[in-house]
Amino acid sequence: MDFSMNGTERMDTKTNILEIRNLHAGVEGKQILKGVDLTLRAGEVHAIMGPNGSGKSTLSQILAGRDGYEVTEGQVLYLGKDLLEMDPEERAREGVFLAFQYPVEIPGVNTTYFLKAAANEVRKHAGQPELDAMEFLALVKEKMKILHLPEDFLKRSVNDGFSGGEKKRNEIFQMAVLEPRLAVLDETDSGLDIDALKVVAAGVNKLRRPENAQLVITHYQRLLNYIVPDFVHVLSEGRIARSGGKELALELEARGYEWVTGTELQPA
C-alpha cells in the first residue's frame, strides 16, 4: 500500500526519511491534526503551506517532540524508526532538526559552548569522537561564512538580545553545524526583511544534500521563491488538502487559501 498521499509518481527507491501516516493529534483535548499523511524521501524539499490555525506549527512541534501535544492516532516513522517513541534529545541526536519559529533566548550560555555541546551529542550518538575546542572552532568558522555571521556572534549568549533576523540566521547556522538528515523549518521567513530572507534561504539551499530532506513550513509563498521545493502541500483544518509541485504555491498565492479550503473534503 502506498502511504504517500503526495499525488506524485514515485518510481525510484530513494530512502524514506520521514513517513507520517494518518496522524491525528491535539493539544489540551482539542483535535488539531485530523489524519495527516506525508512522505519525505532523501534529497527532497517539501513545503507545507496553510492558513493560520491549520495545524502547521502543531505538526512541527510534534515532529520535534514538544510536551503537551497528544497523538491520538497514526504513526510517524523517521528512517523507519518510530519517531514518537523518542525523547526530543534523541530525535536531535538521530538527525532531526527543528528551526524554531521563535528561537529561545538563553542568557549566560555562550553560543559556541552551546553548539559544541550539541554537536558532540550528535557525534557521540553516532559513535564518532567528540571534537575538542580547537577542532570545533575550525568547523564553526567554516559554517559561519555560509550565513555571513560576524565573528563576535560566537561570543554572545544564545539568542540573547539578538534581532529577529539574527535569531533566524542562528537557527540555520545551527543546522549547518549539526548537519541533520531531516530539517524542519518552522516559519523561518516570519519577521525577516527581504535581504535577511535571501541570506537565510541561500544558507538553507547550501545545506541541501542528496541524502537529506527538508520540510519547510510557511504561511507565505514568498520564501518559496528562494527555497524552491520539490513538493508543496496545503494543510487545511488538520489535513493535507492538496499537494502538487512548486507551481501550487504560486497558484495558491494567486487564488488565496479559500480556493483550497473549499475543496478540502476531496482527497488530494
Added chain:
Amino acid sequence: MIEGLVRTEYKYGFVTDVEADAAPPGLNEGIIQFISAKKQEPDWLLEWRLKAYRHWTTMKEPHWPHLKYPAVDFQDMVYYSAPRRKTDGPKSLEEVDPKLLETYEKLGIPLRERERLAGVAVDAVFDSVSVATTFKDTLAAKGVIFCSFSEAVREHPDLVRKYLGMVVPYTDNFYAALNSAVFSDGSFCFIPKGVRCPMELSTYFRINAANTGQFERTLIVAEEGAHVSYLEGCTAPMRDENQLHAAVVELIALDQAEIKYSTVQNWYPGDAEGRGGIYNFVTKRGLCRGKQSKISWTQVETGSAITWKYPSVILQGEDSVGEFYSVALTNNRQQADTGTKMVHIGKNTRSTIISKGISAGKGQNSYRGLVKIQKSATNARNFSQCDSLLIGNKCGAHTFPYIEVKNTTASVEHEATTSKIGEDQIFYCNSRGISTQDAVNMIVNGFCKEVFKELPMEFAVEAQKLLGVSLEGSVG
C-alpha cells in the same frame, strides 16, 4: 532556666578529669573551663571564653532571618568531645552510605580520598603527611604561619591575643558569642609584612582539618603588603554528625595587604523531605584595616539545610576594596539567608557585590545585604548585583537589600534580576540533542559565570560539577 544555669558555679571537677572523652550535654561555665583545660589554654583565653559565655546568656537567638526551623535546644548539645577515634568511623567504604559514595563517584574523587572524606578508619594517613611536611617547609621559609588554632594558641599566643576578636567581638551576635565561648579548633594563618604567600592555603592540606568540628574559628592576618589566597572546604560532602555549626572567621588586612577567601560549602542538606541536614550559622567578617588593602570573599554554597551567613568587609583604610561573590543554591527543602555587609568608613573605599541565588525544588533562597556608607567615607563607591534563578514552581527567591548612606559624595548602585529556567529553554536545548540535566547545568553555570571566574581555577571546575550534582533530578 538559662538564668539558673548562669549562676551555676563550677564545681564538678571536670578540670581534673582530663581522661574524659566528652563533656556531658549542656552549657555552663564548668563546661567552658573543661574545654579550656582540655586544650591547656592560657588563662587569658579562658577568661575571654567565659566573658563570651556570660554575654551569650544575655542574648536571644535571632529570628529576623527568612528561615523556618525547629528551635535548637542549646542545653541538649555536647560542646566538647575528643577527636574521633579511628574505631568510631566506618571500617571500610562498604559501611558508608551508598548515596555519599555515589556523589564521590560523580565528582570524580580518587578512591583513597573518598575514604578520608567518609571518615573511614585508615591506619596509615597516606600521602597527606608528606604533602603536609613539604608545604610546611615552603611556608616556613617565607615566614608564613599556617596551623591549627590550638597550635597557634600554644606557639604564637601574642599574635592570637592581639587579633582574636578584633573583627568579630564576642558581643557581635548570638552565634559568634556562642562560638567564642566554646570554639573547638580551627585555622590560624599569618602572612608577615611584604610576603606573597607562595601557594594557595587550603584547609584540605591541614591534617585533621576535617574534624575540627562544629564550632570552628579561623583567624587570618595579612601584614603590610602581604598577599594570601585561602580556600576553605572541599567540594566533596563530608561525613558529619553535628547538626549545628556556628563558625567564626576573622580576616585582617593591613596596609596594601590582600586576602582572598574562597569557600565551597557542601554539607549535608537533609533529604528530599527536609529531614536531617546541617544548620549552618556562620559569622565571617574581614577588616580592611590598612590603606589600599583588599579583602575578597567568594563563596559557593550548595549544602546545609539552613544557611545563615553574611561574609562582610569593614572598609576602614583609605582606598580599601571589599568584594563579595556568591553562589547560593537551595534545592529540595533547603533554606538559605545569605548575603554580605559592606561598611565604608575610609575615604575612596570601594565595594562590589555579585550575588547569584538559585532555588530549585522547594528551596527558599534569600539575599540579605547591607551597604553602609559612613559620614567619613568620602567618595565611597558600591556596586551591587543580585540575581535570582528559579527552577520549578515551588521554590522561592527573596531579596532584602539595605542601603544606608551618610555621605553625599558616595555612589551606590544596585541591580537585581529574577529569572526562571523556562520549559521552552529546556526544550530548545533538548531539540539540539542536549539532555534536560545538561541543559539545566549549562544554564545554571552560565548564570554563575561571574562568580566562578573569581574562584581559583581548579575550584571553579569542581564547583561547576558540584552544582550539577546538587541539581540532579530538580527538573523533569
